[in-house]
Amino acid sequence: MSAEITDHRKRPRRRGDALVNAILEATIEELAEHGYAALTMEGVAERAKASKASLYRRWTSRSTLVMxxxxxxxxxxxxxxxxxxxRGDLLILLRQAARTLSGPAGEALRGLLGEALPYPEHAAEIRSRSQGMGRQMMAEVTRRAVARGEIPAEAAVGARLDVGQALLRNHFLFHHEPIPDGLVVEIVDTVLVPLFHTPSHEPRC
Known part of the structure; x- marks a missing residue:
């Protein structure tokens, strides 16, 4: 039997989504194993069995890759x-967010913020890569509630869609521990459900 091939240049070439997915999954594994501070483009490339050039063609820095x-x-x-x-949809959404913050994504968030704060150009780069996924997920949950007639459409607008995840992130960043489920329930029952049942009013000039 021939020896196992480890040189990425001798493996079948992956392109497009297959290569990107392999790199992103390798990045998550590196975060889980080594943390953000020790993560390197070289380590990700080796784990993904890809070339460093293939990473740098798509991501100009470690922070953009991690995002x-x-x-x-x-x-x-x-x-x-x-x-x-x-209420049930909000609990599912915020519990999912809490689990995500307790894993490699939370490690990445702390690292990204620590790296960005002293350097405005890093913060700008992170903002430019942000996809607003948290707001999109909250918008979907509230859209369903509007369609069911539970809440008025004008209640689920603007910054209201950011409140739940922002409260979770604030707790996560200032408490080095998993987000307790009791906090999730409290945010849903005392903040979000009342908020989304109250119509928003445009500020008066």
């Missing part, structure tokens, strides 16, 4: 289970 890898972890908004009621 895309984190978004790769998140479900599409249309994949969020529909429980038939706003």
């Amino acid at each position: 895309d890898a984190v978004y790769h972890l998140l479900p599409h908004p249309s994949d969020i289970p529909d429980t038939g009621e706003l």
Whole structure:
């Protein structure tokens, strides 16, 4: 039997989505194993069995690669289970967000913020890569509630869609521990459900 081939140049070439997915999954595995501070483009390339050039053609820095890898972890908004009621959907959404923050994505968030704060250009780069997935998922959940007649359409607009995830991120960043489920329930019951049942009013000039 021939020896196992380890040189990525001798393996069948992957292109397009197959290569990108392999790199993003390798990035998540590197985050889980080594953390953000120790993550390198070289380590990701080796784990993905890809060339460093293939990474740098798509991502100019470690932070942009990590951001895309984190978004790769998140479900599409249309994949969020529909429980038939706003409260149930909100609990599923925020519990999912809490689990995500407790894993490699949370490690990445702390690293990205720590790296960006002293350097405005890094912060701008991170903002430019942001896909607003949290807001999109909340928009889908509230859209369903509007369609069921649970809440008025004008209640689910603008910054209201960011409140739930923002409260979770704030707790996560200031408490080095998993987000307790009791906090998720509290945010849903005392903040989000009342908020989305209250129509928004445009500010008066």
